[in-house]
Amino acid sequence: MSGHSKWATIKRAKGVNDAKRGQLFTKIAGTISIAVKQGGSSDPSTNHRLRLAIDKARGANMPKDSIDRAIQRGAGGVGGAALEELVYEGFGPGGVAIIVETVTDKKQRTVAEVKNIFEKNGGSMGAQGSVAYQFDRVGEIMVKSEGKTLDELLDMALESGADDVESESGLAYFYTQATDLMQVKTVLEEKGMSVEEAGIVYKPKTFITDRNIQEKVESLMHKLEDLDDVQKVYSNFDFSV
Secondary structure, eight states, X not given: OOSXXXXXXXXXXXXXXXXXXXXXXXXXXXXXXXXXXXXXXXXXXXXXXXXXXXXXXXXXXXXXXXXXXXXXXXXXXXXXXXXXXXXXXXXXXXXXXXXXXXXXXXXXXXHHXXXXXXXXXXXXXXXXXXXXXXXXXXEEEEEEOTTOOHHHHHHHHXXXXXXXXXXXXXXXXXXXXXXXXXXXXXXXXXXXXXXEEEEEEEEESSOBOOGGGHHHHHHHHHHHHTSTTEEEEEEOBOOOO
């Protein structure tokens, strides 16, 4: 268990307790709009990134008209400032490497908010490339493990074309090459697995395991995630112990 999936489980539990639905929809809308813009198409059958974003929206019970507006905005058909996708890198307590994915219509606001959270919580912003080399860019598919053992999940990973799988608290995380994500997702669904979420993520190559800083790292990451413009936050801290 690497710890990366453990953090996803921590986030999931927190979301059930106190997620603000409006803020969640805003974040997903940004994901949809960027998917349209980056993918060059508003058709989810050809734009796989958009398909994944719409699946996430539907899983969160986002209204169809909100999904449609987000698609139109990405295609340039709705007013408002243009959105852009920005990635920030930094260091948390104990030198933990952190990557922050954002979608924003005002870069100056976003960078100021992210920098403020880092500095007020024992961290600091880093230059582009300062921590990214410590992560692999891979596909991640989160599914309900349906009571399957790790050995059974490993067999399923081999059969579906996934590179690896981790299991935590009733959830399994299949990891793939970025280009194989949709293919593996389709195979898992055909095998009857319930896909909760799928996307391209930053997966740490190595981990920091200092228990003395865990609470501070969790606090920093949660505060970053609570920012409206932040989509996802990754770190190389091992939360599994």
